[in-house]
Amino acid sequence: MLEWLFKYPSDVYREAEFMFATGLAPAWWVLIGAVAVALLAASLLRLARLGGRLARWPVSRRLVVFGFQAATLGVILALLAEPTLVVRQLKSGANTVAVLIDDSESMSLDAGGGESRLALARRLAAGDIVPGVGERSSVALFRFAEGARRIESLDALSADGNRTRLVTSLTEAVTTFNAEALAAVIVLTDGAANADAGDDLGALLAAGVPVHTVGIGPEANTGDVELSAVELPRTVPPGSEVTARLTLRHATAGDVRVRVRDGEAVLAARTVALREDGAVTSVDIAVPSGRPGLRELSFEIEPPPGDPLSRNDVRRRLLDVAERRHRVLHLEGEPRWEYKFLRRAVAEDDVMDIVSWLRTTPRKTYRQGVAGAEELAEGFPDELSKLYAYDVVVLGSLPAAALDDEQHAWLESFVGKRGGGLLALAGRDALADGGWDVAPLAKALPVTLKRGEKPTYRFVEGTAHPAVEGHASPVAALGAGESDGWAGLPRLADYQALGPPKPGATVLLEWVGEDTVAPLLIEQPYGFGRTAVLASATTWRWRMRTPPDDPRHGLFWRQLLRHLAQAAQQRDRVTVEGGPDALAVRLALRDQRYEPVADADVRAIVTGPDGAAFEGTLAAGAARGAFEGLWRPGVPGVYRVDVTARAGGGEHLATRFARVGGEAVEYFGATLNRPLLERIAEATGGRYWEPGNVGGIARTVALEGAGVQERRALPLWDAPFFYVLIVLLKCLEWGLRRWWGSI
Structure with missing residues (x-):
């Protein structure tokens, strides 16, 4: 009207x-x-x-x-x-408009109403876009998935691309098309870019050509539950419990069953309640690492009834189970039972070495587990590099005044910069009662320490039980399968009152008294490392007041210290990421004080699944001490990467494994990515269009195009x-x- x-x-x-x-x-x-x-x-x-x-x-x-x-x-x-x-x-007959149509596998999915996304895109292009634009300009048709390719007709589209590089394809179309003046680009896609970041628009913006995006497909797949991500440590010691964090994307609430397999063997299984207040649910699941060697684990969702996409229910991840010993430093300010039984528990661990320093009297100390006469000869390590040689530090009933200002700064740096784990135990001279509330380490702890008029440490009985979030942590896994291994444990005899947990903290265990429930074991990430507080020092009762064959005390301590040690960063941080067709290798090189090493010759030997190997050089990255390399092997499979760095007369070597290809990436995140399409259109001077209003796109291109123009x-x-x-x-x-x- x-x-x-x-x-x-x-x-x-x-x-x-x-x-x-x-x-x-x-x-x-x-x-x-x-x-x-x-x-x-x-x-x-x-x-x-x-x-x-x-x-x-x-x-x-x-x-x-x-x-x-x-x-x-x-x-x-x-x-x-x-x-x-x-x-x-646009001057009639003097310009060209490029029309790009997404030809990846995700375009074979339903667009609504029983019509596939590709069929809808083909209908829109043939009905309104190509004829309308063609009245004043030449039309160049492209199909794209991994890259843009010129086609003569819409019949050449087949939705068979196994990955999508949206920004790369747009850039190729804009920068390599030189036949005539390019006035505009029209792209019909669901925006599910899974092989490029989608944020590097520099070359596209430099061309100065407006990009009009047409969004195809729904913004949510009704009834679909997708295993969108699995976070798993790359290297773990044998015989340990490893925590895998699973992220599930879903359109509706409900319960789903999650399994972890190693071949045909089921390693773990759990029922997950999908959140009602959001489209994403994250859950931790404990998996046994098993024997040494490389393992490929399969994480699977049991598809709920009516799940339209079963191909996004499975993720595979590599787990390198390797013998790597961890060193634990235990600093204790007074003789007590917890010290003795903690050492016994760790002594039974094949991959943990515990070094202890105990102050027996105000003038006498006692060392155990030291590698030589020089280790801990002065008590606390006298050099920062010596402290960094440990993976975990356990602070017992030791007053903060026992350390000088520099040593306090070293402890905070041990967690935040070196990436170590730190556990603070309860005690008469521990936590707030020991003056740690004003020490630099206080900001790294997962709770706020508050000193009161009365001591926070007191002798009172209570039981330990996993908190809600603790059920998913391997630290609290004392029973076989999903059984409650905490039932029947002897009562604890002490408790140290804590302040409130910090926003990023997780309560793993709770202390249950006669009329009180309070946090007992709390942890949080800090910097590159992790800290935890155990508000009791009488877990030795779990050993002394149970039968000799009861393993739960030793199992608890080994799992807790392994959990902290596995989070500890290695000095040479090598990460290898396998993508749909690429292998990205990154190295953060550090010296013994964990300072970046910039002047280094870094090489990688890549061995493919067929045994063929090639050598490449890692170039210096933007950050000091960072090196990176990217290769496209071309053959899917598991690759071994051996990284060697020569710097300052020393040589560092690390081996990592990664899988290239093997996952149907087009079925993950296979919904309309409208924010990305709107951002591309806005940044380039184009517009975002919904399928129902593309009738005006030809007129808009004629008025707002960047090609040869005329006044009318x-x-x-x-x-x-x-x-x-x-x-x-x-x-x-x-x-x-x-x-x-x-x-």
């Missing part, structure tokens, strides 16, 4: 310049208008002097009638001046709006005069 009234659509008015086409100067039209208004005013005054009903009107009514007549006269004069819109539009005058004198306005003005004037009795 509006387009009929004003003759042209709104985007024409938005881009056009307004002018009068008669050629008379504006001053002449002002003079003509003034003379006409003056004649009109004179005629009204004459009628008033002649008497009659008009002479009896008040001045206000006369002015209203005069206003309507003057407005009508103004519209007529404007039409005589020939109002015109001047637009700049569009007359407005015959627009229905002006004649409707004249009739409306006269009708209002007649109606008022009739109401006032002058007719």
